[in-house]
Amino acid sequence: MTSSRSGARTGAAGLAALASLVADETRAGFLLALLDGRAWTAGELARHAGVAPSTTSEHLGKLVAGGLLAEDRQGRHRYVRLADARVAQLVEDLAAQVSPAATMKPRTLREAGAGSAMARGRTCYDHLAGRLGIAVTDALTGLGLLRQDTGFALTDEGVGWFEETGIPLIRTGRRPLARACLDWTERRPHLAGIAGAALCHHALTANWCVRIGSERAVKVTETGEQALSRLLGIQSETLR
């Protein structure tokens, strides 16, 4: 096999270009922040990362041009968000690959507090993660609504459960109904995909849980504890 500059290289060049977008610490920080699924302004990201607005502007330009971010210009603000669920999954997968190496050890008490809140429950782009996400996934599996032993898919009973519970599953494009997302803190898969997003959306609108501060962490409410116990048999203690 000879050098083959043109053929194989085009793929390699594209792959390298994509990875380059993530290969900068500041941009990586942006992507992780945006994993909360919401739109941030350029200024918020700049302050979050601790770099100058001009620097942020250049970074965002690259990320948008590379198709990783979508932008919304509103007045003097530039809102950016992850382009789609696919990009979110990519960032999650990369982050999951990293975390084993960077054994997360909180350095300060403040981080320990924030860390354990994140470990209890958080959003992962558009679905639930942390102990909350795992608890829900395990409960669904235990009730025979989700199969994890032969892959990762809802059962027919599972689809029925979503309907009966009043959580509509709207199939869009090619996005899978159920997908496994490797949990950062728990090191186990939790429910993502359309069903994961629908469940998370319902949990937030039905006040099962609320966001804490401006981060990705969420807290289960009294209402939520009752609903999760009644619908899925989840013990309240598991969530604390």
Add this chain to the structure above:
Amino acid sequence: MTSSRSGARTGAAGLAALASLVADETRAGFLLALLDGRAWTAGELARHAGVAPSTTSEHLGKLVAGGLLAEDRQGRHRYVRLADARVAQLVEDLAAQVSPAATMKPRTLREAGAGSAMARGRTCYDHLAGRLGIAVTDALTGLGLLRQDTGFALTDEGVGWFEETGIPLIRTGRRPLARACLDWTERRPHLAGIAGAALCHHALTANWCVRIGSERAVKVTETGEQALSRLLGIQSETLR
């Protein structure tokens, strides 16, 4: 929310470091080449990429240190391969994200020939891809052995089919039995995971298909056509 250099940054730094490994065109080329699932020597990779052996050595050092590659020293040779199925999946996912942009248009006749052989059938790390991979996946789905509508998982009948056909499914660690891998050329998911690997392994050892040249492309044999037709009802024409 203030800058938070230490907390959020540790994650971002690790993410950036991982992406940096892929962010170089030469290293990306190595990873794509190694997607054939076999071990290459440093010299082979150097010639493949068209760079000096010394440059290759440095690149391999980084990739091994970063945990993306595993190495086997044998005499004066240094064999490297993708570290595990997880790394392979990561590279696949990244590559799949790229291909839409780089609308693959073969430039020369030679590439067109090689490209269509790859499009017909190839290995994707340790499982089958291309039209062959899609055909198998579709056949399994059509026979009710695989579910794709509610996620991606074998059915109980599917597990039975593997047993009856004499393709053992050996569960190892946390690797899923069935997993979707987005096909490069077909833009649709094909079967990966333990079942995908077992099927590919069986296909190669039972002489259902053979590797073409030193690339990832494979060709279905006469024996293979009969077996695929008998066991899964796949029309031979589909594979050409």
Add this chain to the structure above:
DNA sequence: TGAAAGCTTCGGCGGTGGCCGAAGTGTGGG
């Protein structure tokens, strides 16, 4: 209509990193 806020563009600086060739190390073959 002025002033402030959010973002962008530009020029310049400095660090990082990929590349090579030359020299060095260790293995295998004649």
Add this chain to the structure above:
DNA sequence: CCCACACTTCGGCCACCGCCGAAGCTTTCA
């Protein structure tokens, strides 16, 4: 025993890229 071969280490070159501050543009608010 010596040579050929595969790989590694080292030094130096060069290009790229992230960073900032200054200046400019547009929007918003008083």
